[in-house]
Amino acid sequence: MTDLLSNLPLFATDRQLAVAIVGKERAAMWVKTVIPQLERKGFPRVDPLHDGRPVPLVKKFYDSYFGITAGFAVPDGPERLGEWKGRRKPIDD
Template sequence: MTVDLLSQLPLFATDQQLAVAIVGKDRASMWVKTVIPQLEKKGFPRIDPLHDGRPVPLVRRFYEGYVGITAGFAAAAPDGKEDWSVWNRRRRAKRSADE
């Protein structure tokens, strides 16, 4: 069972709070120093100056897109009408060979 640490953060969280929730306490300082600047170039939410933190819902949405969760399941979509006659022919041929 996994715990969603982002859901336990305030609406606007510090980089340190986000880092602990996303990569864990051991890697948090490295993530803040090196990863956040790279992610900001890819659209990671900026710090809101009024709230002095990053909006957690937007951070979550960023990661959903980043890891492909919001890309959908197009790969699993049907590619057309199924031709069951092919399957039935193979099945009949296998039964004939087994007899």
Template structure:
């Protein structure tokens, strides 16, 4: 039977000093370089911070960090200590979530007017939108969701939904799972 490789982190206490972790990760000869140069870089990529109560880093979280760094555990972001971030290759879960989130910060009244306009593309004036006024549509225009057009035959201002307004409504529907929050 072959000799089994032991995990050097398993020999450390539950909370270890930077020097102890460095020796376990890169060995005694390169430990001081690791403490001075590598740890500050790794911290920016999620390396566990020193726990002030225990005066050391939690070794279980250090192991979890390195499992992700080495690609062993799916779902962890891989840190790039050389400073090279390839954002096109990966995106954090929070960033993907924020891209889905509504961006324009519309209040309920504006959201209702925008929804009505998207669902009824033939509607052009505030008089045709339940609960909306020109002020509501001016707010939507300020956010880029609609744009003002020419006046109609009755002298009312006309408005059309912009691409940004369509995209915002799609984000709102996606964010709330198609459920209306009005």
């Protein structure tokens, strides 16, 4: 799978972002209905000086939105594999 966001300029228009994220067919709907909802959740705003949204922040938003940056498990300490001397509990049939 190709990361189409990486092919965009540093500041991209909503249309460019939409095509990269949801494709040409759904881009108009995404710009009109989805972006306002995402902005309420922290989606990067248009930078008035550059007339576009900062693509690195859009990527960061989606990493957080999908939980990619959160990780899957929190380490509880170092592993001590050689210390355990017990036996496995038998499985009841």
